[in-house]
Amino acid sequence: MLLLDSRKRLVKTRRFSEEVYIGDPFNVVRILNEKEVDEICVLDINASVEERRSDLGFIAELASECFMPLSYGGGIKSVADAAPIFAAGVEKVVLGRASSDSVTVRALADSYGSQAVAACIDCRRVDNHWRVAFDRGRTLTNTDPVTQAIAVEQAGAGEIILQNIDRDGAQNGYDAGLVSSVSEAVTVPVVALGGAGDLSHLAEGLRMGASAVASGSAFVFIGRLRAVLITYPSSQDVNELFKKSGAAS
Template identity: 75%
Template structure:
């Protein structure tokens, strides 16, 4: 299966699409339904929608809203935010979402196993948010506000043991910076586990996506690369066309 190129869409508390910078400085992008329709036309590989405040605010997933999103989405859809149990995940899958993304709750192997046992590994991804603390990588939760004494590699091994089918590695320090992924981080995590690793955090152009794949990611994801253009970060919804995608993947093959 060829590597996937995945736009990440972030929802704020009012269900507007925003883009963050180091998990702060929320910039309004647009209406989620309008943006989804644009990505439908561009025939993207997959789309991932994350409610970035749900867990921190103690909100359960809004199943009605998610169902509306799924009905507008013509590509595989992943959803994360506020999922704390299999009872939270069940109506999301029933609404037509193919994959749930577990964030804070991915620290609980029992919850992961319950969801995996019910829906299969292919339907469950864990998102590991991480940042540099005293020159060492640490896992962070609650939009990066709380750091725990576990490295991304240690966390990746734990969620893999619990049964997730995919791991998203989110670099908080490079979120929205458009300076490229931290290739060393991607290499460390992808070489430590056997499940696919998705690189997230830092991509701002197609060359960065190539570098992420070369570093060992099975898929590359971004918000900025597909929503901003130019130094002034003007909003423009983009996605590589078929020829660009083919060339991007060809360039990522390590000789």
């Protein structure tokens, strides 16, 4: 999971703040190409907050550098917003706030297929209850992530990215209760995000019921001082990861 700031730099956050610069997006994509990464998801984390349109030239150039499927999110509110992004070479769009609008989700799914539409559900615990949040966690709703997940699946989303704001950048593992409850509530793939710091955490996420696991910190930081080092497990490590999780590779 790669995060773009307003200047199109790649950053990594903690609890959706404390941004740390990790590199130029094109250089990082080239490194990940060499490491044979399965898929990349790039999120413009400020697009919705700043009400910016997507930079189609930038997206097209980024897509041309990717040897793997590219998902893109940030400020997408409609089919009209998504159409040029797909035309630029992106295979899947990621919806944040717009995922709460069932009409928009359905229109995108009808136009491009459910497999091309992912809903990112950001959530945090408030008074011991999970609440869905938008706008980089600034806007809290009264909706819980299980209810939101069911709603986006019914609207036509083909994938759910479940993001735990409280564990973002913490590198201490996923929240088992959150991942399990949402994964059990829907039939579409759930991608766990927020908390992974090493391969053992990724295996745990799969055992919790997630269909897939994602991370930023596990692939860009090394050591307790969080030195920036772009890395990715080898095919052998990935196969071992699936064995440990009990999932099929």
